[in-house]
Amino acid sequence: MKSGFITLAATLHALLAGNMAGAAQTQKIDPETGATTWETRVQGVTFSLTQIAPDPARAFYLNRGFPPETADRYATACVFMTVLRNDAAPGELRFRLADWTVQNKIGSRPPLSVDTWMAQWQSLGLSEAAQIAFRWAQFPPEQEYAVGEWNQGMLTTGLAPGSRFDIIARWLVAGITYEGKLENVVCPP
């Protein structure tokens, strides 16, 4: 429920005060794995995505008790290791993944939700242990970070392997919405 969590006025304020200040985006490729990391820092908050190729994602869930075809479904859904960290924001931040936007030439939508995946796993009758591991391996659907707090977890866009997209993370600090945008991100091939 969006219910005023993010207001237009606050967003405009953040655009003027925060993201428009010209947050730099960096891109690094891990020489060992070939995985690319995109990172930006906005108003003391670091936001990054790192590609997780289908093979390691599949291996992780197979090891957690997922059947091969189920692990495959997730592993090919454009998976990223996501980090959001409050390094030095002007206060405690809070966010909901439902307020983030994945956009490409076709359109825009939020990242795939943990609840959507969980509903699939439940209907498939996955073991409780597998579901618990899945749930807690995902980037939190909502969270609050004081300065120094952070999480790392998996996030999926559902786009096809190799697809390009932009992603906008949004968070609130003292009622003001800030945005961190990563452009031209590429789904793991």
Next chain:
Amino acid sequence: MWSAHLEFGIKRVLSALLLAGGATLPAVAAELPPLTLGLTPITDPRPAAALRLPDLDEKGHDLADLKGKLVLVNFWATWCPPCRREMPSLERLKQRLQDRGLAVLAVDVGEDADTVFAFTGQLEPAPTFPLLLDRDSEAMKRWKVRGLPTTYVIDPRGRVIYRAVGGREFDDPVMVEALSRLVPGNQAAQDR
């Protein structure tokens, strides 16, 4: 009185905890996110939720039995990269402060004793604090944990007074100093 927020700092940790056969979350970047320092004060300390869980040997542990101590309750899992990275520092912290009344309980979510045992056997130093099993994640829900790792500091009266979301260097001097002020024998702790 200890300041509301510990001085925030970062420490680059390039540990060799990358994947081995899907054992952990695929943390594929060579440069892992830094473990951080600092504890977040709970503005309205309340009694901690119940925590009664078995350890790897099926021996029961109850947080309530640790009243009078400063307790760190750490929620974690073996596949969680920052959890793995911070665990040795938690043990070193315990070794530093246990004689002054610090106790640590590590609560693993959703895994079995064999998995936890196999992982902790690789650690140096290996944890000597109780490793509790929250197999159905009900304790996590009761404690309203939203992401791993999350650590809570419980004061000697049984109240949650600080939290730490995300991996920490628990034995960094900043953290040791801060927690030293909270252990039962410290005057500042008695004044809280």
